[in-house]
Amino acid sequence: DGGITQSPKYLFRKEGQNVTLSCEQNLNHDAMYWYRQDPGQGLRLIYYSQIVNDFQKGDIAEGYSVSREKKESFPLTVTSAQKNPTAFYLCASRYSGLSTDTQYFGPGTRLTVL
Amino acid sequence: AQKVTQAQTEISVVEKEDVTLDCVYETRDTTYYLFWYKQPPSGELVFLIRRNSFDEQNEISGRYSWNFQKSTSSFNFTITASQVVDSAVYFCALSEAYQLIWGAGTKLIIKP
Numbered sequence: 001d002g003g004i005t006q007s008p009k010y011l012f013r014k015e016g017q018n019v020t021l022s023c024e025q026n027l028n029h030d031a032m033y034w035y036r037q038d039p040g041q042g043l044r045l046i047y048y049s050q051i052v053n054d055f056q057k058g059d060i061a062e063g064y065s066v067s068r069e070k071k072e073s074f075p076l077t078v079t080s081a082q083k084n085p086t087a088f089y090l091c092a093s094r095y096s097g098l099s100t101d102t103q104y105f106g107p108g109t110r111l112t113v114l
Numbered sequence: 115a116q117k118v119t120q121a122q123t124e125i126s127v128v129e130k131e132d133v134t135l136d137c138v139y140e141t142r143d144t145t146y147y148l149f150w151y152k153q154p155p156s157g158e159l160v161f162l163i164r165r166n167s168f169d170e171q172n173e174i175s176g177r178y179s180w181n182f183q184k185s186t187s188s189f190n191f192t193i194t195a196s197q198v199v200d201s202a203v204y205f206c207a208l209s210e211a212y213q214l215i216w217g218a219g220t221k222l223i224i225k226p
Contacts, residue, residue, distance in 0.1 A: 033213075041218070041219075042216045043159075092159075094212075101147055101209060102161060107156070
């Protein structure tokens with residue numbers, strides 16, 4: 001089945017540790033996105049990538065890093081510099097075609113700092 | 115600047131009632147897309163609809179309908195005969211280049 005997978009579903013991190021969240025898509029979409037969602041809040045853009053080997057910072061990139069070595073994969077690393085990383089992280093990929101342009105989301109990863 | 119406003123933070127209705135979720139947007143672009151997404155308690159965002167700025171026809175899909183009015187910069191979402199499974203947070207979004215501008219979301223509670 002085509003879709004977007006994120007792993008793990010739940011992640012626990014000790015303070016001072018870096019952790020990497022996985023995002024994979026087999027939809028052949030060019031663009032991919034990472035969002036952060038805090039409880040009861042909307043979505044905030046962390047990073048996005050329109051093509052392989054290229055990515056741009058979103059509104060809240062500090063304390064996060066990404067890579068885009070393959071079209072299918074867009075991992076997000078939450079570094080120890082991110083002071084309040086506990087949140088729900090959503091990955092999306094975007095299909096852009098003739099008269100259409102839509103982001104589709106993975107199931108998310110809930111990160112908790114212990 | 116682009117902006118999306120969902121003024122209703124939370125709506126609570128009894129099952130089978132009709133409910134409308136409001137979305138007002140601001141943009142200087144002449145061509146843009148508007149979206150609605152549903153976020154059930156599981157967390158995953160589910161795409162519901164995309165509307166092009168040049169297509170003001172209303173859309174109906176089962177119990178769901180959408181009213182797009184450029185004159186008032188609104189893209190409202192109505193659920194007819196609501197069901198408990200409709201309980202979720204609903205987000206409206208506006209396209210801006212390669213990104214989406216998101217509203218804050220409306221939490222919809224359907225009581226049995």
